[in-house]
Structures are given as C-alpha cells and as structure tokens.
Amino acid sequence: MFVLLRQLHSTRKSARVTRPARRLSLAVRHVDAGSCNACEHELGATANLFYDLSCHGITITASPRHADVLLITGAITRRMVTPLLSAYRAMPEPRLVAALGNCAMGLGVLGDDRDLAGPLEQLLPVDIRIPGCPPTPDQIIQALVSSNLAGQAITSA
Amino acid sequence: MGLMTSRPRVTPPNMVPRTPASEAGTASSPRPSTTLVQITASSWREAHAAAIHSGGRFAGLYAVGPDDTTGNNPANRDRTGTTIRSVFAFGDQVKVLSARAVPTQAVEMRRAGTSVAGTSGIGRTLPSIVDILPAAAWDEREAHDLYEVDFPGHVPMRPLISHSDDLGSWTVPVVGAGTHQVAVGPIHAGVIESGHFRFHVVGERVLHLDLRLFYNHRGLERAAVGAPLDTGLAIIQRACGACAVSNTLAFTQACEEVLGLWPDAALSTQRTILVELERLYNHLNDIGAMCAGIGFAPGTMAFAALKERAQRLIGRLAGHRFMFGTVHIAKGAFSPTRGETREARLELLSIKEQSARSWREVLFNTSVQNRVTAVGILDHASAERFGAVGPAARASGIPLDTRSHSPRLDYGELQPPSPVDPTGDVAARMAVRAAELETTLALLDALLARDLHDAAAGAITEGSPIGVGVVESPRGATTCIVESDGTTIQRLHLRTASYANWPAVAHATAGNLLPDFPLVNKSFELCYACSDR
Ligand code: SF4
Numbered sequence: 036m037f038v039l040l041r042q043l044h045s046t047r048k049s050a051r052v053t054r055p056a057r058r059l060s061l062a063v064r065h066v067d068a069g070s071c072n073a074c075e076h077e078l079g080a081t082a083n084l085f086y087d088l089s090c091h092g093i094t095i096t097a098s099p100r101h102a103d104v105l106l107i108t109g110a111i112t113r114r115m116v117t118p119l120l121s122a123y124r125a126m127p128e129p130r131l132v133a134a135l136g137n138c139a140m141g142l143g144v145l146g147d148d149r150d151l152a153g154p155l156e157q158l159l160p161v162d163i164r165i166p167g168c169p170p171t172p173d174q175i176i177q178a179l180v181s182s183n184l185a186g187q188a189i190t191s192a
Numbered sequence: 193m194g195l196m197t198s199r200p201r202v203t204p205p206n207m208v209p210r211t212p213a214s215e216a217g218t219a220s221s222p223r224p225s226t227t228l229v230q231i232t233a234s235s236w237r238e239a240h241a242a243a244i245h246s247g248g249r250f251a252g253l254y255a256v257g258p259d260d261t262t263g264n265n266p267a268n269r270d271r272t273g274t275t276i277r278s279v280f281a282f283g284d285q286v287k288v289l290s291a292r293a294v295p296t297q298a299v300e301m302r303r304a305g306t307s308v309a310g311t312s313g314i315g316r317t318l319p320s321i322v323d324i325l326p327a328a329a330w331d332e333r334e335a336h337d338l339y340e341v342d343f344p345g346h347v348p349m350r351p352l353i354s355h356s357d358d359l360g361s362w363t364v365p366v367v368g369a370g371t372h373q374v375a376v377g378p379i380h381a382g383v384i385e386s387g388h389f390r391f392h393v394v395g396e397r398v399l400h401l402d403l404r405l406f407y408n409h410r411g412l413e414r415a416a417v418g419a420p421l422d423t424g425l426a427i428i429q430r431a432c433g434a435c436a437v438s439n440t441l442a443f444t445q446a447c448e449e450v451l452g453l454w455p456d457a458a459l460s461t462q463r464t465i466l467v468e469l470e471r472l473y474n475h476l477n478d479i480g481a482m483c484a485g486i487g488f489a490p491g492t493m494a495f496a497a498l499k500e501r502a503q504r505l506i507g508r509l510a511g512h513r514f515m516f517g518t519v520h521i522a523k524g525a526f527s528p529t530r531g532e533t534r535e536a537r538l539e540l541l542s543i544k545e546q547s548a549r550s551w552r553e554v555l556f557n558t559s560v561q562n563r564v565t566a567v568g569i570l571d572h573a574s575a576e577r578f579g580a581v582g583p584a585a586r587a588s589g590i591p592l593d594t595r596s597h598s599p600r601l602d603y604g605e606l607q608p609p610s611p612v613d614p615t616g617d618v619a620a621r622m623a624v625r626a627a628e629l630e631t632t633l634a635l636l637d638a639l640l641a642r643d644l645h646d647a648a649a650g651a652i653t654e655g656s657p658i659g660v661g662v663v664e665s666p667r668g669a670t671t672c673i674v675e676s677d678g679t680t681i682q683r684l685h686l687r688t689a690s691y692a693n694w695p696a697v698a699h700a701t702a703g704n705l706l707p708d709f710p711l712v713n714k715s716f717e718l719c720y721a722c723s724d725r
Contacts, residue, residue, distance in 0.1 A: 039490040039553045042546065046497045066379055067386045069408045072721040073433020073514045076477075079383045080503075083496040097381035114355055114407045115386055118378050138430075145427050147411025168516065169433065 043084065050085040060092045061183045063133075064102035064126070068119050069151070070109030073169040074136040078106070081172040091180050099125040104163070104179070106133040110144040111152045123159055131182065133163035135175065140164055225599075226286045226449060226660045228277075233318050236291045240278065240321045248280030248287065249592070250579050251662065251671040252687035253331035255293075255339035257316075274316045274339055278328070279660060279671060279687075284597040286660045288673075293318040293341050320345035327579025330695060331687070353406045363402040366392035371399065374706065378407045385720035389709070396705045401698040408724035416684040421447050421521055421674075424681045428672070431686060432722030433514050434477075437470040438665030439686060439722060440519040442672035445600050445661030447521045450676045452655035455600055459647035462524045464602040465639045466515055467663060468632050473502040474666035475625045475632070476547060478717040482622050483554065485711035486563040494550040498543055505539050508532065524647030533640045540640075544633045551626045564618040568712030570700040571616050578696040582668020582689045583628065584716050587621040589614035594664040601663075602639065606631075616700075618715040665689050667718060686725060690718035 067075060081088040082095070096102050099122040107119065123132070134140045134155050141154035155161060165178040231239050244250070257274030278289040293316035320343035322329045333352035335341045343349065350362045363373075371394050378386040388404040412431055416424045428443040429436055441463055448454070455463070480495025507513040509528050518526045528536070554560055570580065575588035585592050586608075593608040595601070609627040614620055661672045668689030675683040697716050701709055 036490060036553060036557060038549060039494050042550065043490060043493050043497070046494075065383050067384070067408070067720075069410055070385070070721065071430045071433040071436075072385055072719055073436070073516075075383050075385060076433060076514070080496070080500060083500050084493060085497065085500050095383060109408065110410055112408055112410055114409060115378065118386070118407070122379055145410070145412065145415060145430050147414040149414070150409055150411035169514070171513070 047084045047087075050087075052085070052087045052090060054090050059183050060094070061104060061179060062094050062096045062102045063104045063106050063179065064096050064099045064122065065106045065108070065135075066115075066119055066122050068107050068109045068115040068139070068155070069112035069146075070136065070138060074108040074138070077169045077172050078108070078135065078175060081175055083172075086172045086176055088176060091176060091183075093176070093179050093183065099123070100127065102126050102130070104131045104133050104182075105159075106135050107139050107155055107159075108135045110138045110146055111155050111158065112146075113150055113152045116152045116158065120158070131162040132159045133165060133179070133182075134161050135165045136170060137166055137168045140166060142166070143168070225284055226288060226656060226658055228288045228290055228658055231289055231291050233291050233294050236276075236289075237319050237321055237324065239289050241324055243278075243280045243287065243289065244325060246282070248282050249669075250325055250327050251279040251281045251286070251660075251669065252673070252685065253278045253321075253328050253335065254673065254683070254685040254687075255335040255341055256675065256683045257293075257339060274341055276318050276335060276341065277673075278321075279673065281594075281662060281669075281671075284599050286662070288658060288660065291318060316340065317342045317344060319343070322346050325579075326577050327692070330691065353409055355404065355406070362404060363390055364392070364400055366400050368394070370394045378404075387720045391701075391706055391709070393706055396707065398701055398704055398706055398709070401701045401709075403694060403698050405694065405720055406724045408721050410725065412725045413684050413686065416681045419681055420679060421450075421676065421681060424674070424684055425519075425521060428684070428686060429516060431725050432688070432690075432719050433516075434474055434719055435470070435665045435667065435670065435688060435690075435722050437466045437515050437519060438663045438670050439672065439688065441467055442661035442663040442670050443674065443684075443686070444519055444521050445663070446659035446672045446674035447661075447676070448600075448649055449659030449661070450655055450657070450674055451522065451678055452651055452653035453522050453649040454652045455649045456647060457602070458642075458644055459524045459649055460600060460602040461639055461642050462526045462644050462647050463519065463600075465636060465644075466510065466518055466526060467601070467665075468636050468639070469502070469506050469510070470515065471632050471666045472543075472629070472636065473499050473506065474717075475629050476502055476543075478666075478714070479551070479554070479622060479625055479629075481714040481717055482564070482618065482711065483560070485618075485714040486560065488554070488557070488560050491550065491554050491557075491560070494553075495547070498547050498550065501539070501543055505536055505543075509536055522649040524644075527644050527647070533644075537637055537640050540633055540636055544630070547629060551629075554622075555626075561619065563711070564622060564715075566615075567618045567708055568700045568704055568715055569615065569617045570696050572614070574699055575616065575696060578699065579692055580668075580696045581692045582665070583621055583624045584693050584696060585668060587611060587614055587624045588616035592669070594662050594669045598662070598664065600661075603635075606635070618711055621715040667716075668692065670722075686722070688719070688722040690720075691723040693718055694723060 163182045274293045280287045332343045337353040374391040377388040386407040390402040392400040412427050416427050476499040483491030503513045510518050570588045572589045595603045659674045670688045673685040
C-alpha cells in the first residue's frame with residue numbers, strides 16, 4: 036500500500052494540474068442515451084490524477100436529485116427517452132443540460148431512424164455543448180469550468 | 193523477469209518471438225477460410241450437433257431477410273423468406289451453416305399449449321438449437337425480436353431487444369418466502385453505460401439476475417444494409433469506443449475476405465500493434481475498475497493513471513486516444529516514425545515497470561485478496577455451456593485465445609499465458625488480465641521495432657459473397673460477418689465478446705451478495721454499447 040501511495044504522489048506531482056484561482060461548485064449527473072462508451076471513458080478520465088476534476092469544484096453525483104447539470108452522451112435512442120426525461124424531471128431547478136460529444140449534439144449520428152429518437156435539442160433545452168468524438172478530458176473540464184465560472188444560467192435560469 | 197506474474201497461480205506467459213523467416217516479408221500464407229454450407233430446416237439440428245461434435249466453436253447465429261418493417265429498406269425488397277445462418281470456427285477456418293426458415297403458416301403447429309410471444313402472420317420458423325447449444329440463446333432471441341423468426345423448442349421465448357412493459361414476459365418468476373426484486377438502472381450511479389438489472393433476492397443474497405440491455409440499440413446493423421463498405425466501417429467504428437480497433441478489424445477482415453484480399457506483412461503488423469494497444473489500455477482500465485469494485489482507492493487511482501499514460505501514448509502514436517480511424521479496408525493508416533516508435537517503446541517499458549509494481553501491491557494486499565477470492569465464480573462447465581470467451585473463459589480454465597490462430601495478424605507463434613489454477617472467480621479474472629498485460633507489452637515491444645511502412649493488401653482469390661472476421665478483443669473473441677457483392681453491404685452482423693459473455697455475468701452473480709455485484713460485473717467488464725449496437 037505504501038508503495039502505491041508513494042507512486043500516486045509522484046504521478047500527481049508530475050501531472051502538474053493547475054488549480055483554478057476561483058472555485059465554485061458544480062454537481063454533474065451523467066446519462067448515457069446511446070453512446071459508444073468512448074465519451075464515458077473520457078468523462079471518467081477527468082477524475083484521474085492527470086486532470087483531477089474535483090479540484091475544479093466539479094463532482095459527478097450519483098443522483099439527478101443532487102445535480103446542477105445533466106450531462107448527456109450519445110445518439111438519443113428511443114429506449115432511453117423515458118429514463119432521460121425522468122432524470123431531468125428529478126433535478127432541482129435551476130438546472131443545466133450539457134451535450135457531451137458529437138452524437139449528443141446531433142452531429143454525424145449513425146444508426147437506424149426506427150431506433151433513434153432524434154436530436155437532443157428537440158427533447159431538452161441544451162445549455163452547454165462539448166463537441167468532439169470523443170472530447171478529450173481537458174476539453175470536458177474546460178467546458179464545464181467555463182460554464183461554471185460564467186455562472187451561466189445556474190443563477191439566472 | 194516475470195514481474196506481472198507474481199500471483200503464484202499463473203504460469204509465466206510464454207511468448208515465442210516470430211521466426212526470422214516470417215520477419216523477411218510474407219505474412220503467414222494466405223488461405224481461404226469461410227465456407228457456406230446450405231442445409232435444410234429439417235437437418236438444422238443434426239448439422240449443429242455434428243459441428244459441435246467435431247470441435248467447432250459457436251461464433252454466432254443471425255437472420256438474413258426482411259426485418260420487422262419489411263420493405264422500408266430497398267435491399268430487403270426482393271428477398272423472399274428469411275435465412276438463418278450459424279457460424280462455427282474450427283481454428284482459423286470458419287464454417288457457416290445456412291438454412292431457410294419456413295413460413296410459419298406452413299408449419300404444423302405442434303406447439304400446443306405453448307404460446308410463442310410475438311408470432312404474427314409473416315412469421316418464419318426454424319427448430320431451436322438452444323438445448324444442444326445454450327450459447328445460442330441470445331442469438332435466437334435477437335432473431336425472433338428483429339426478424340420475427342420463431343424457434344420452436346425455445347420456450348419461453350423471452351424478448352431481448354424488444355422492451356416489453358410486461359415484467360412477466362422477460363423475467364424469470366422467482367417466488368418463495370422473503371423473495372423480492374431489486375431493480376437497478378438503466379441509469380446507474382456512476383459514469384456507466386445504460387442497462388437494467390433486475391435482481392431476485394432473499395435478504396442480501398441474489399437468487400437470480402435478469403438482464404435487460406439494449407437501451408443503446410441504435411439499429412447499426414440495419415443502417416448498414418445497402419450502404420457501401422466504407423460506410424459500414426464508419427458504423428462499426430462507432431459501435432463501441434473501447435473495442436473500436438477490434439470491431440473495425442473484424443469488419444475489415446470480413447470485407448477483405450469478400451474482396452479476396454490478404455494483408456501483407458507490414459499491414460498485419462500494424463494491425464496487431466493497434467489491437468494490442470487496445471488490449472493494453474483496456475486491461476489497465478479493467479484492473480483499476482476491479483479495485484474500484486471493492487473500494488480499494490489506491491489501486492483504482494494507480495491503474496487509472498496508467499491507463500491515462502497508455503492512452504496519451506496511443507494518442508501520440510495513432511492520432512486518437514481510442515484509435516478511431518486507424519483501421520481501413522485493404523490499407524494501413526498507421527505508420528509512426530522511427531523516433532515515435534522508439535519513444536513509445538521507452539514509455540511502454542516504464543508503464544510495464546509501474547504496472548508490475550502496482551499489481552504486486554494489489555496481489556499481496558490481504559484485504560483485497562479476501563474480497564476477490566471465491567466471489568462471482570464462473571465454473572468451467574458453465575463457461576463452456578454459455579460459450580464464454582476472453583479473459584473470463586480463460587479464468588475458468590478454457591484455453592481459448594483466438595490470437596493463436598489469427599493468420600491475418602502478426603502473432604507468430606504466440607502462446608498466450610494460461611492460468612494454472614483457473615478458479616473462475618474475480619481473483620482469477622484479475623490475475624489473467626495481469627498476466628496478459630505482460631504478454632501484450634512484450635508483443636508491442638517486439639512489433640514496434642519492425643518496419644511498418646508501405647502496408648497494403650493484395651488479391652489472392654476471386655472473393656466470396658460472405659466474409660467472416662474473428663479478432664481477439666480485450667474481452668475475447670469478436671466475430672463480424674459481412675455479406676456483400678463487393679460494393680454494398682447486404683447484411684452486417686457483429687457479435688462481440690461482450691454479447692457472448694453477458695449471460696455468464698448473470699450466472700456468476702447468482703448466489704453472491706447483492707453488494708458484490710459491482711465487483712462481479714467489473715471483473716467481466718463488458719461493454720453495453722457493442723452488445724446493443
Ligand atoms: S461522440 Fe463519438 S465518442 Fe462520443 S459517443 Fe458519439 S461516437 Fe462515441
């Protein structure tokens with residue numbers, strides 16, 4: 036265990052994550068609505084020692100009831116529409132919706148129309164767009180942090 | 193030095209480097225591999241029994257023909273009736289059994305008393321083979337849901353891809369004092385793909401687990417029908433991010449068989465590097481995920497950091513952290529410079545040292561080992577029965593690694609590591625991955641020293657109307673079938689290792705405590721996206 040902790044310490048030091056000068060808090064709930072899982076991998080990677088999402092004041096919450104942001108990945112499948120909308124409805128207001136990745140933004144979606152529900156924009160009001168296939172962990176953090184610092188809609192919605 | 197194999201139950205991986213002869217140029221000699229055998233519906237079962245008897249490994253069953261909304265797709269229009277095909281691998285040779293399903297009305301309804309869900313006027317029928325081949329259960333359910341094929345003998349026929357509101361139609365009835373159900377998902381607590389689990393429990397003990405996946409079903413296979421081969425590649429590319437190389441490679445190999453092409457030495461080396469890089473970051477991820485499953489945070493963080501290092505290296509080498517766009521039909525798109533490969537080999541060496549050190553910490557941590565031993569057991573007989581593949585199968589004592597017979601790839605005389613004490617529990621699945629990491633790192637080091645330039649595929653045969661590609665993905669054997677005239681796709685079917693292994697997860701969970709499910713699940717670490725498609 037000691038070896039591991041020492042190793043983690045040196046990795047974290049070498050990663051040189053810059054702590055933001057001003058921190059707010061943002062709780063994010065993620066919903067996969069038909070992604071290929073690469074967007075999830077990159078979202079998960081934001082928590083590793085090289086990016087350290089939590090030092091920006093951003094956390095991923097287990098329940099939409101504690102979330103400020105609903106972060107959605109994937110082409111929206113018909114089978115995920117109901118769970119997605121119930122997660123949205125469970126959130127306290129004000130709330131933000133983020134589209135993570137090209138699929139969620141409705142760009143270059145592949146699949147059969149009979150199984151896809153159409154663009155996310157038609158289902159929910161999208162506030163934050165994070166393009167990429169998949170966006171890198173840096174880009175994800177950047178987008179969340181800037182929306183957070185701008186105080187976007189969280190206070191005004 | 194066998195750094196990664198300090199767990200005493202695993203033999204050191206035995207990697208025999210390629211012989212100098214093969215180094216010189218020609219990849220392993222090309223040979224045709226897929227044969228299509230037309231049989232009648234009445235000999236369908238016998239043919240399967242014979243294929244199993246002669247040592248064939250079942251690699252998928254799929255329907256060809258008008259799907260549930262006949263006529264929407266022009267490629268389906270002139271097709272009458274539905275054909276079912278069943279794929280068997282015999283080493284590197286593939287045999288596809290094919291039989292025409294008979295229109296339901298023409299079949300004598302001898303199924304008195306059993307109601308077949310979803311049977312409609314245009315139904316088609318073929319005898320079920322699930323009693324002799326339980327591994328085909330999901331495949332038959334899929335063909336039933338999407339192509340309205342009835343399989344008499346498959347009772348009850350539960351929906352798989354169709355989501356019914358009637359709980360009774362897709363769950364196993366579990367009754368008795370104190371039994372109750374715990375429903376989880378489709379949205380999970382962490383950053384996880386969508387899928388629904390219904391646990392039947394008594395107290396904390398799981399009696400049975402019903403899976404309902406396919407929330408991410410995007411109709412990818414249907415979208416590919418009538419499309420050019422390159423569009424098919426883009427579709428398969430997005431089936432699953434974490435298996436992007438394996439899936440596209442299986443697709444590409446199938447296409448090359450259709451086109452009658454064979455990769456040259458440089459192309460097969462390039463592709464082998466890509467698929468091993470995919471295994472590298474996935475295995476690092478999966479060991480970390482198992483640590484997360486038991487709340488061993490230092491292990492989780494250490495392996496997550498290693499995975500990040502591997503992906504950064506991959507990003508530098510291949511231009512994309514998941515290697516999207518690196519696999520193409522009949523050509524290579526991965527040719528790092530000498531300097532880049534030299535730098536990559538140094539970084540891999542460092543990853544190897546650090547992962548070995550981290551793995552030792554996990555292996556010799558008593559509280560970790562207590563939590564992973566004798567949990568989530570998939571016994572040998574069940575693994576065989578469910579047709580399990582990959583690390584999960586190997587941890588249960590099935591020495592199946594399709595890398596040892598992949599003539600289109602550059603594995604030389606690879607002898608994959610085999611566990612000595614394949615107990616089939618979480619500990620065994622963890623140890624198998626740790627041992628395989630070492631093999632993969634050794635392979636990568638040897639392959640990256642080669643010349644990767646001027647890769648191409650050359651014509652060897654006239655081509656064939658059906659091609660089958662099999663690739664050992666990080667999760668096991670993945671099969672892709674392409675039926676095509678050489679330009680457009682008539683049928684595309686992807687049966688990934690995750691699809692093959694999901695039923696085994698449900699089986700291995702029964703009998704364990706409910707709170708152990710995340711651990712059991714993570715020890716298989718299957719994808720939802722590539723099962724759901
Ligand atoms: S945007 Fe790209 S990486 Fe993200 S889910 Fe879609 S296909 Fe996958």
